[in-house]
Amino acid sequence: MKNFLNIKSVNSGMVELLESFCVRYNLDSPIHHKYMIDERMSLKLWLKNIRNINEQFNREEFGIYLGNMITEQQIGIAAYMANSCNNLGDFLDHAPHYVKIWFNYIPLDVLSTDTQKIIHWDNPEYYKKGLFNPETDITNVFFTTVIFKRINQLIYPDNIVFSKIEFTQSKPHNTEIFEKFFRCPLIFNASANRIYLNHEVCEISVKKKDPILLNILQNQANRILNTIPDTESFNDLLSQNIIYAIHNNRTNIEYVAEKIGIPTRLLQYQLKKNGMNYSLKLTQVRKQLALKYLEDPALTIYDISLLLAYKEQASFNRAFKNWMGISPTKWRLNNHL
Known part of the structure; x- marks a missing residue:
């Protein structure tokens, strides 16, 4: 459960939104961190x-106020992909897979009945144990x-309303703002969080649809997804934070431990327990x-050495030769990249 709370994450756009x-x-x-x-x-x-x-804002409808402030730029590539979809049905098909790029929270499902599409997600296990319940209700x-x-x-100036929304949270003392904003029947104390849309809604065209751009963005989004862990393992958590450390040019173990949120000595203990050390x-x-970056012909060997937080290209060249037995330049040539 602790690993879940540390591995699941939101992008920097959500940080900007809070600020x-x-x-x-x-x-x-x-x-306080940039x-x-x-x-x-x-x-x-x-x-x-x-x-x-x-605690400062102190309004039951905090989640509505916060969500209504969000911008495409804060969501990032997933928003631009949505803009390029053919219709709302395509958007709903893409959303469950790519939502974790900007908000990696809980698996999102889109279910289908004879008459409706249902966007569905459960509450995490920690919620059932009484942890972060008010904060999770706000997040939902x-x-x-x-x-x-x-x-x-996506369909402006047209607009739609949902058929119904079900929330797992208790009914607010004042539901007026909820009802006025969503303009549909609301159910509270539900077994899961669900959004209901009529099937005909899925046929509504997206105003900025662009299938060529969608394909380009999808390839880029898939590369981003590969950097986001799916499991709750210590190994994934460590890898994710080492990647952040490399990108910030701060590869020391103290910084990585700080990012994970544990003392350095505890990180060293966990590494030893898993049969490894930090340097390895x-x-x-x-x-x-390095192997992923070398597949991108737009990146020079010097660029890659900087992306990997090496002070000199020569240091990267030596390291790569130790790993693969050949230089990064030759590896590229051998793999026709």
Whole structure:
């Protein structure tokens, strides 16, 4: 469960959204770390920040206010892919797979009945154990608001309403703002979070559809997905944070331990327990990234050495030759890249 909260994450755009919200409503931002564009915030830290901001904002409809502020730029490539889809049906087909690029929270399913499409997600296991319940309720409302807003942006100036929404949270004391915003029947204390849309909605065309651009963006999105862990293993958690460290040019173990949220000595203990050491794991991650970067002809060997946080290209060349037995330049030639 602890691994789940640390491995699941949101992109830097969601961090920017929280900061923008605090500025708009004159609140103290709980975020004191400057996030790089490819850096991610753990779900645990997201929930803690939601708690902090909610204590200041103190409104039941906080999730609606927050979700309604989101921009395409903050969602990132998944939003631009949505803009390029042919119709809302295509968008719903893509959404479950690519949503974790910007909000890696809980698996999203799109179910189909004879008359309706149902966007469905359960609450995480930690919620059932009483952890972060108010913050998760806010997150579910936020997530629903974002879906509602994005669907209507895709077909503007047309607009749709959902057939029904079910929330797992308790019924708010004042449902008026919820009802006014979503404009559909709302059910609370449900067994799962569900959004219902009539089938004919799926045939509505997206105004900016562009199948060629969609294909280009999809290839790029798939590369991003490969860097986001699917499991809750210690190994995935460590790899993810080493990648962040490399991108920030701070590859020391102390920085990685800080990013994971544990003392350095505990990280060293976990490494030993898993039969490895930090230097070996750093080398493994660098090797995997190097092979991926070498597939991109736009990147020079010098570019790749910088991306891997080597101070000199010669250091990268030596390391690569130790891994593969040949230089990175020759490896590229041998693989016709």
